[in-house]
Amino acid sequence: MQKKFVKTQNVKKLISLINNLNSRPAGIPGMALVYGEPGLGKTQAVLWWAAHNDVIFIRGTNLMTSRWLLEEIVEELGEEPYFKTSDLFKQCIKQLKEKPRLIIVDEIDYLATDYKAIETLRDIHDKSNAPILLVGMGQADKKIMRYKHLYDRISEKLKFKPFSQEDVKNIILQLCEVEMTDCAIKFVFEKTNRFRQLVKFIRKAEEIAKANNLSTLDEFTLKELINYESGEIDNAVKKTK
Template sequence: MALIFGEPGLGKTKTSLWWIANNDGIFIRTKKLMTGRWLLEEIVAELGEQPARRVSELFRQAQDQLLERPRPIFVDEADYLTHDVRVLETLRDLHDVTGVPVIFIGMDHADKKLARYKHLFDRFSEIVKFNPLTEHDIRMIADQLCDVRLSDDAIQHIATQANRFRRVMVWLYRAEAVAKANSLKEV
């Protein structure tokens, strides 16, 4: 099991979705009012099956599918699950029975919220905190994702305005629009 956490907009979800798109995993976005049953229904549906009616059957469906074809489960907005230990225990049980990785994705204080559940927290083999982007990070992102070359001054300007992936992407889109409107090869 693992935990990825950090402030909103740093790219935790996008990174997880990218990994899933290039590998074989499932993604569950939890909801504030999610129960254990609702969580199992979502997992079973993501595994490609019609969810059963009874909770015991739902668990068995998820277990059987994961044993037959093991895949990591990414659980986004994991902070929402800390209100009900039974929901967290359901994920721990699935991990224990199937051996599949379960990766929790949470906000800035998810580590502290989940640390209250020692039997779960002790299973995290990796805890990764996403931090705000540096100028170096922004340069790497721009070089890979932006359709126009950005000068060092442009990178510095973006760094003063945005240090989260989501906001940096807005600036990259703006740079591309300026370049296109003015026929520029570099902004």
Template sequence: MKKGFVQTANFRLLKEAEKIVERRGAREAGLVLIQGKYGIGKSELTERWASENGHVFIRSKRVWTPRSMLEDVATALGLSLRGTAKDVENRIAHHLVQTMQTLIFDEADYLADMKSAVKLETIRDITDVTGTMVFLVGMENFPAIVQRYEHIASRVARIVQLHPLGLEDVQAACKAKSEVRLSPALVEKIHHDSKGRMRHVLNAIANIEVWAEANSWAEVDVAHVKGKALCVDFTGHLTARGV
């Protein structure tokens, strides 16, 4: 599979949100929530977006404590971990005031739940002091969790709903990533079978490349892959089996 990144409609949504929040009125309203179904490519999209724009991408962890979260943020910023948690937080805030770097927290569902939002409150404190933007990338129900904490929800400048890939996005992905030529009909089948999830689209392309190499296919059409599973949807498989 070819290397490279596909600028999908979701990527353009992120760029639009960034421009709008940069011009916000209230400096402390610097939180942006990014929500979407699993498998549509949120992590790859936001990580690539971060690298292209000088933002700091941090993958949240289930085992994080407020202290270990601060340590991971400080490490991502190249800062010292010496001192108390408050020392580390102050160091982060001082750095962000100078650089105004945007922070992106992937798997943000780990930052809060229905019982506690201590880690999210720490992030809120940092944005209040620095005015920097923070993008929180979570699953579909993440905004509903944040809404339970009004003092944090009031800092949310925008909610970005990422969508499954459209046919044009899948066409662009297949053109950019596939090592073999795919017929238009096969690309449409990939779009249908993947349900617009980038993870499944990439798996389908990888599978097709293996079959094409084994059979010396220069171009692959629907007839070549008849009866083959282009991409495995585990939940769909279980549903079909009545599980």
């Protein structure tokens, strides 16, 4: 399988969301929320953006407190974090004012249970004017809604959607090292609509093709070889070896 980043429809929408956030007129709040079911490529998309742009990328974790969050941001800003929390906060704001940068917080769901961490993000945004992009799971929207002051500052929202057939085709064409017929692609689309499953599927399809010396996979070969009813694709590889 090719190691490539695919610009899906979700990714294209994310790019325009970030561009809107960065170019928002004065007075428009600069927080955004990207959310959706697991495995749709949210993390991969923001990591890709982070790799090509000067941003701060933070991943929320289970025990993350507001202090921990500030420390991570300051470290990402390339500074040694101050000891006192008040100094740490000032340090963070000073750096962001000097060099404004987008802050991306992935796995926001972990922080959504700690109002202090959430309020800290709001304070950072208000004091520094740095745009902040929150990334979370399917329910993140509802979880964040509980924090009215923060929610009011969200000017852009994007829900990552399951892939369209066009997306699946594009992903297979770019990642799969074995050719698939259009019917095979349609079959895959009907069975999987998330990246994680799709990636696993492509890997298996390549194994099957290699084990059977096939240069193209059609719908019938896939159907025959892959017992999707039981969700077992590993057996299909063994069966044909």
